[in-house]
Amino acid sequence: DAGVIQSPRHEVTEMGQEVTLRCKPISGHDYLFWYRQTMMRGLELLIYFNNNVPIDDSGMPEDRFSAKMPNASFSTLKIQPSEPRDSAVYFCASSLMDLNTGELFFGEGSRLTVL
C-alpha cells in the first residue's frame, strides 16, 4: 500500500503569494494531521481531522493559514498571504485509531521557502 503522499516536495515562492500544500493519506485511515517543522520550534501540530472533520485547529498560527479535507483521500493546507517566517517543512500524517494506539504515518514533507 502506498504511504502518505505529499505535494509539492519543494516550493519556493515570494512573500505575499498564496501557497497550497496537498496530502493524500493512507487509504482507510480516519485521522489526518498537519505538522510544521522548523529548527527553532521543532515539530508543531497545526491541525488534525477525524473522518474529514477538523477537530483541533489550535495550532494554526494565524488566519493566514487554513486547512480543508473535502474527502477521505485528500487534504490541503493553504497559506495566504505567505510570509518569510512561514518557511518550514510541512508534514502530513495519517493514522487509524481503532486501537487508540496513536501511531502516525508521515509523508516525506513539503519544504516551503518564502523569499
Next chain:
Amino acid sequence: AQSVTQLDSQVPVFEEAPVELRCNYSSSVSVYLFWYVQYPNQGLQLLLKYLSGSTLVESINGFEAEFNKSQTSFHLRKPSVHISDTAEYFCAVKSGGYQKVTFGTGTKLQVIP
C-alpha cells in the same frame, strides 16, 4: 496538558559504542509513548512504542526503551551503534483517549566512524 522534553539536542558517539537518548514526559492521565526516527530529507518513521504491559520495548534494529512511570521517563538505548543509526530521534506522547500526539524537539544522533 501533555508535554515532552528531550534535553539533548545533539549526541555524538563513536561507532560500536553504546548510546542513550533521554526523554521525559508530563501528562495528567495514562500515556502512550513513542520514539520516531527521521533520516535526512524524509518523514518520521515509528521506531518503537509503549502502549501497556512490559515496560521494556524493543525495535527490530536493536534499540530499546524503558517506560519508567515514577520518573516519567522513556529513554532510548542501544548497546552498540552503527553508522546507519545517524539520524534525528523524536520522543512523543499521547494521552489515553486523546488523539493529539505531542513531539519533543528531537535529538540528533551522530555516529562517528
